[in-house]
Amino acid sequence: MLSKKSQYAFKALTYLADRYEKGPVLIAEIAKKKKIPLKFLENILLELKKAEILDSKKGKGGGYFLRKDPAKVKMATVIRLVNGPIAMLPCVSLYFYERCKNCDEKHCGLHDMMIEVRDATLHILENRTLRDLQ
Amino acid sequence: MLSKKSQYAFKALTYLADRYEKGPVLIAEIAKKKKIPLKFLENILLELKKAEILDSKKGKGGGYFLRKDPAKVKMATVIRLVNGPIAMLPCVSLYFYERCKNCDEKHCGLHDMMIEVRDATLHILENRTLRDLQ
DNA sequence: TACTTACCCTACCAAAAAAGTAGACTTATA
DNA sequence: TATAAGTCTACTTTTTTGGTAGGGTAAGTA
Numbered sequence: 001m002l003s004k005k006s007q008y009a010f011k012a013l014t015y016l017a018d019r020y021e022k023g024p025v026l027i028a029e030i031a032k033k034k035k036i037p038l039k040f041l042e043n044i045l046l047e048l049k050k051a052e053i054l055d056s057k058k059g060k061g062g063g064y065f066l067r068k069d070p071a072k073v074k075m076a077t078v079i080r081l082v083n084g085p086i087a088m089l090p091c092v093s094l095y096f097y098e099r100c101k102n103c104d105e106k107h108c109g110l111h112d113m114m115i116e117v118r119d120a121t122l123h124i125l126e127n128r129t130l131r132d133l134q
Numbered sequence: 135m136l137s138k139k140s141q142y143a144f145k146a147l148t149y150l151a152d153r154y155e156k157g158p159v160l161i162a163e164i165a166k167k168k169k170i171p172l173k174f175l176e177n178i179l180l181e182l183k184k185a186e187i188l189d190s191k192k193g194k195g196g197g198y199f200l201r202k203d204p205a206k207v208k209m210a211t212v213i214r215l216v217n218g219p220i221a222m223l224p225c226v227s228l229y230f231y232e233r234c235k236n237c238d239e240k241h242c243g244l245h246d247m248m249i250e251v252r253d254a255t256l257h258i259l260e261n262r263t264l265r266d267l268q
Numbered sequence: 269t270a271c272t273t274a275c276c277c278t279a280c281c282a283a284a285a286a287a288g289t290a291g292a293c294t295t296a297t298a
Numbered sequence: 299t300a301t302a303a304g305t306c307t308a309c310t311t312t313t314t315t316g317g318t319a320g321g322g323t324a325a326g327t328a
Contacts, residue, residue, distance in 0.1 A: 002222045002248075004316065010244050011237075027275075035236050040317055046276070059325030060273045075247065088136050102169050103145075109267035110144050113209065113258070120254040124247070133243035137286065161304075174288055180305070193296030194302045 006083040008036045009044050010133065013078065016054070017070035017130045024056070024063030044082065051081050070130035076122060078130075086125065087118040094118075140217040142170045143178050144267065147212065150188070151204035151264045158190070158197030178216065185215050204264035210256060212264075220259065221252040228252075 011034040019025055027045060031038040045064050048054040055067045066073070079086060080095055090098035091105060092114045105111050145168040153159055161179060165172040179198050182188040189201045200207070213220055214229055224232035225239055226248045239245050 001219055001224070003314090007223070007244075014243070024274095037317060039319080042275075043317095049275095056275060057325080058273080058275050058323080060327070062274050062325075064275085085135055089141070090135070109148070110141075113262055113266060116258050117255055120258060121251055124250050124254060128247055132247060139286075158303095171288060173290080176304080177288095183304095190304060191296080192294075192302085192304045194298065196296075196303050198304085 002079070002083055005040075005044060006079065008034070008041060009048065009078065009082045011036065012041060012045065013048070013053075013066075013073075013130050014133045016064065016066050017134055020066050020070055024061065024065050026063045030064075047082065048078075051077075053078065053081070066130075070134065073130045074126055075128045075130075075132070076125040079125060086121055087114060089114045092118050094122075136213070136217055139174070139178060140213065142168070142175060143182065143212065143216045145170065146175060146179065147182070147187075147200075147204075147207075147264050148267045150198065150200050151268055154200050154204055158195065158199050160197045164198075181216065182212075187212065187215070200264075204268065207264045208260055209262045209264075209266075210259040213259060220255055221248060223248045226252050228256075 012030050015030050015034055016025060027042055028038060030036065030045075031041045045054060045056075049056055049064070052067060053073055054064050056062065056064045076086060085093045085096040087093040087096075089100075089111070090096060091100040091103075091111060099105075100108070100111070103111075146164050149164050149168055150159060161176055162172060164170065164179075165175045179188060179190075183190055183198070186201060187207055188198050190196065190198045210220060219227045219230040221227040221230075223234075223245070224230060225234040225237075225245060233239075234242070234245070237245075
């Protein structure tokens with residue numbers, strides 16, 4: 001399941017996508033409109049900035065804004081960033097891979113099945129963007 | 135991600151599927167062979183019994199065994215039981231549905247996308263069984 | 269240069285979930 | 299009736315999640 005943090009992130013990103021290229025938006029505005037705890041949202045937006053999805057301006061007239069076209073920001077990227085692995089097992093994760101102990105990946109039915117699930121999921125999430133949330 | 139509990143459950147079920155219709159298997163044997171903490175495994179197997187996937191015999195010569203053909207036990211069923219919802223959001227879950235607050239499901243891009251993901255995942259997990267793990 | 273606005277950073281806290289443990293109890297079989 | 303083996307209740311520990319507090323720092327503006 002997507003964490004609450006992820007759901008907040010998507011709400012905020014949708015809000016910013018609607019205002020793309022219309023200048024910075026205050027954290028406080030997003031928090032109020034989307035009913036997200038202010039300080040929690042600060043952390044999330046900062047993280048998205050560090051990942052180069054958002055950018056910000058300080059001082060009066062400042063705020064957050066999308067760094068690139070909403071149609072260029074993949075869902076898979078955002079989920080990996082705020083929610084973690086997309087795969088159901090570490091041993092089939094592309095970005096968070098960890099080897100299985102006590103199980104040989106070459107002949108493991110579960111492994112193969114989870115690769116199928118991963119690929120089906122990624123086929124969707126790698127081809128959808130913030131644009132599709134609007 | 136699948137919890138450790140789920141991974142243990144699948145290891146145990148695979149072990150029992152290999153021994154289908156060959157009599158009861160000791161919890162201790164499964165725990166040892168699959169390197170699962172004994173008491174933790176006890177809880178898992180009991181849960182699977184209550185869900186009518188496994189059955190057991192007490193006393194000497196007892197143990198656990200699959201209640202029906204491995205090919206009849208769907209992956210989706212087991213995952214829902216030991217791991218919880220398969221969908222990425224409560225508002226798109228078939229078996230663990232909860233309504234979204236602050237968001238109208240009728241015009242929510244995320245909602246629609248998560249339904250797609252859910253269906254792609256279920257298409258696989260509803261059509262694979264314990265047989266496929268062997 | 270001083271003031272104000274608004275993001276930045278570090279640290280902490282509490283609740284919930286996941287993972288694992290303990291021990292007494294019941295039932296079946298030899 | 300002794301023993302083997304699952305059943306049940308309850309607890310503990312660790313990790314993750316969700317959230318809070320408060321001061322620091324950069325950028326505009328008068």
